[in-house]
Amino acid sequence: MGDPTYAQPDRAGRPGLPEPVTSAGRDGLAALLARPDRSVVALDFDGTLAAIVPDPEQARAHPDAVPALAALAPRLRSVAVVTGRPAGVAVRYGGFAGVPGLEHLVVLGHYGAERWDAVTGTVQAAEPHPGVAAVRAELPGFLDAIDAWRGTWIEEKGRAVAVHTRRARDPQAAFDALRAPLAELAHRHGLIVEPGRMVLELRPPGMDKGVALAAYLREVGAESVLYAGDDLGDLPAFAAVEKLRSDGMAGLLVCSGSAEVTELSDRADLVVDGPGGVVALLNALARHLA
Structure with missing residues (x-):
C-alpha cells in the first residue's frame, strides 16, 4: 500500500508516528x-x-x-x-x-x-509430529535424485525441516522445481509445505x-x-x-x-x-x- 508517511518530527528531530494508509x-x-x-x-x-x-x-x-x-x-x-x-x-x-x-x-x-x-x-512444547522425523531421514536422498537440488541447503528446525534455495545458482528456478516434489513428500508423511522467501518448509498441518x-x-x-x-x-x-x-x-x-x-x-x-x-x-x- 505504499511507503510509510511519518508525522512531524518530535522536539529532538526524531521521526514521529507513521500514518497508516487505511x-x-x-x-x-x-x-x-x-x-x-x-x-x-x-x-x-x-x-x-x-x-x-x-x-x-x-x-x-x-x-x-x-x-x-x-x-x-x-x-x-x-x-x-x-x-x-x-x-x-x-x-x-x-x-x-x-x-x-x-x-x-x-x-x-x-x-x-x-x-x-x-x-x-x-x-513449553507439544509432542512432535512423527512425520517430521520421517521426512528428515528421507530428505537428503530425496534431494539427490532431483537435479535442481544443487546449491540448496537443509535447515533442521526441530518440529519442521526447511529447504533453502537462496544459495543455488538460480534460486527461483530451484524453488519452482522443488515445490511440487517436496509437497508430494510432505503429503506422504502427513505434513504440508509452507513456501517462503526462497525457502520451502515441511511442517505439520493445523x-x-x-x-x-x-x-x-x-x-x-x-x-x-x-x-x-x-x-x-x-x-x-x-x-x-x-x-x-x-x-x-x-x-x-x-x-x-x-x-x-x-x-x-x-x-x-x-x-x-x-x-x-x-x-x-x-x-x-x-x-x-x-
Missing part, C-alpha cells in the same frame, strides 16, 4: 495509543526483527531491536514474537533472555507449538501464525493488536487480525517491506523499510507512550 489501520493505531495496557504488539522474527541472510543460522535481531522492545514492552499488555523457528532458537538469536523491560515478552515458536515465557525463562496469534490474544484479553511480518507465512496472521477486526477488535497490520514478497504489502495498513523500519516504528511508539 481507516482500519488508523483505528488500530489509535486504540493502541489510547489503551496500551490492553494492547499486544506481535512480530515475526526473520525479515521483521532480523534481516534475511543466506545462512539462517547467522540471523540475528537488528542491533536496536531489543532496546526498542525493552522501552515499549512495559507500557503494553504484552509483546509476542511469533515465528516458525524453535522458540529457544529465536530467544538466542534475538537476545531476548534476561533483558530488563522484557518481562512481558513471549515467543511463540514453531507457529505456536512451542512457547517461551520471559517470566519463567522456560520453553497450526500457523494466525491460529497462534488469535489464541494468544484471547488468552491475555487484548483489545487491540499490532502485527508486523514480511513473508508468506505471515499471511495467516494478517487474516486472523482482519477477522478479529470484523469482530470488533482494533488491529494494525504492518509489512516489513520486501521486493521479494508483495502479498503482505498489498494487505498492510502500513509498510516500513525492513527491520530498520520496524525498529523505528517501535521506538516512535515507545516515545509517544512515554
Whole structure:
C-alpha cells in the first residue's frame, strides 16, 4: 500500500508516528495509543526483527531491536514474537533472555507449538509430529535424485525441516522445481509445505501464525493488536487480525517491506523499510507512550 508517511518530527528531530494508509489501520493505531495496557504488539522474527541472510543460522535481531522492545514492552499488555523457528532458537538469536523491560515478552515458536515465557525463562512444547522425523531421514536422498537440488541447503528446525534455495545458482528456478516434489513428500508423511522467501518448509498441518496469534490474544484479553511480518507465512496472521477486526477488535497490520514478497504489502495498513523500519516504528511508539 505504499511507503510509510511519518508525522512531524518530535522536539529532538526524531521521526514521529507513521500514518497508516487505511481507516482500519488508523483505528488500530489509535486504540493502541489510547489503551496500551490492553494492547499486544506481535512480530515475526526473520525479515521483521532480523534481516534475511543466506545462512539462517547467522540471523540475528537488528542491533536496536531489543532496546526498542525493552522501552515499549512495559507500557503494553504484552509483546509476542511469533515465528516458525524453535522458540529457544529465536530467544538466542534475538537476545531476548534476561533483558530488563522484557518481562512481558513471549515467543511463540514453531507457529505456536512451542512457547517461551520471559517470566519463567522456560520453553513449553507439544509432542512432535512423527512425520517430521520421517521426512528428515528421507530428505537428503530425496534431494539427490532431483537435479535442481544443487546449491540448496537443509535447515533442521526441530518440529519442521526447511529447504533453502537462496544459495543455488538460480534460486527461483530451484524453488519452482522443488515445490511440487517436496509437497508430494510432505503429503506422504502427513505434513504440508509452507513456501517462503526462497525457502520451502515441511511442517505439520493445523497450526500457523494466525491460529497462534488469535489464541494468544484471547488468552491475555487484548483489545487491540499490532502485527508486523514480511513473508508468506505471515499471511495467516494478517487474516486472523482482519477477522478479529470484523469482530470488533482494533488491529494494525504492518509489512516489513520486501521486493521479494508483495502479498503482505498489498494487505498492510502500513509498510516500513525492513527491520530498520520496524525498529523505528517501535521506538516512535515507545516515545509517544512515554
